[in-house]
Amino acid sequence: MSNEKHVLGLSGGKDSAALAIYMRQNHPELDIDYFFTDTGKELPEVYEYLGKLEGFLGKPILRLNPNRDFDYWLKQYNNFLPSAQTRWCTRQMKLKPFEDWVKPMLKEGKIIHSYVAIRSDEPYREGYNATQEKLKIHLPFREDGIDKPAVAEILENSGLGWPTYYEWRSRSGCTFCFYQQKIEWVGLLERHPEAFQEAMSYEKNSLDHGSPFTWTEGEPLTELMKPERIEQIKADHEKRVARIQSRKAINPLRPEKETIDIDDVYGQAKYCVTCHK
Template structure:
């Protein structure tokens, strides 16, 4: 008779609010579970993410394992012929987020473990498959869905610990690389203001891009739209005005909806402000 497999509990942190709240929730609600926390680090993450992890480690009383692919973004950009990652070609997520995780758990599975991975999808958002395991003995659980926790519950968890939200939510809607292509124009403008050196680095990556068969180039902002188009002061003011208009429209919509009780946090609610599904299509490995 085959012996039952040993169980290893793991929880991936992206630097986002939901995975951070899930780590706290699991520690406080299920203290008997020995959970290993990990972060797949591309080396291009926001500095606010690293600062937040230091505080989170102190609360959890455990280190957060840093996983990486040992090669870095520049190596993979060259492997993909200087074509930047995009929503259609998310090679950065695959090569620098998912594969390091799979390589981390593979020896454990070979050693007879079943891996239970906890994911921060909430009960109030459309169900998303997120990461679909390729290993037979890798299972995914969603405690917030199982226990019925919504966005306001997550905000409360973070506030009640004294940690609050990561600081980048003051100006950006998600964690991830400084030059994440899922940023909206208002976020690129704020990146330029908050971290001008990161904005300049993103511009540098656009200098050596290859053209597609039609002679077009894909930039961080999309086809044939380089970042330097955001450096015109008039264009910056236009982006800020348009964002304020979108914010005011959303506030009016909220006031008309008497059932909407959650507090408005501008960048946390940025997808809703622009009438998109939360995450905007981004992989939960990067932003949750």
């Protein structure tokens, strides 16, 4: 048996999906195991897209599940919500399951090659920092000069296209991810009201226990969901989109209006590489 193993983590997002397609098409000699770390709080569109991706890849995507759920870890962290300052959700529900999965293989002496979808146009992003000598991190997109437009081309040419949640959200991850813009919270409320209600109950419980954090900075969801506030958020978003559209040069090869995603509108926001790639 080979002493090397190749793995590629999928988040349900466009970049990791494009990398899986890219590796299958350009490196068919590699027997890659694809995995998805499932927190149980993902968007339903994520699961739908993973199913389509499995069909394209011709092999199952392994689901890695945390030993403990979100409710357990919330209690361990004194009922304080995860935040950009304390990303315990990523650490306990994304990174730890991966580490637990590869640990026995590393102990056996295997060399693990992990492929991460950091693009060439985002040099400031860092992938998973491996502490094990035999866990090798590879960044094929950065090495091969694959940027955001190239990722879009890979997805379109494959026939899979983009995950449908990109119509209203900028990236994958948990339904209540704190990196969302306010317009994305509005999108969650309108498309998945039950998930929004769950996020609101977590927020109320956290605030009742003295947490200084709300899901969206400076505004609890009880205020954000008010009709007049939703109208204000949507109006601000439309103005931002109009400004971006007015500045975009028309591509003669693609004269139809190109999709403007959340990052185009609000700038390249911070996000978690592990969850959102």
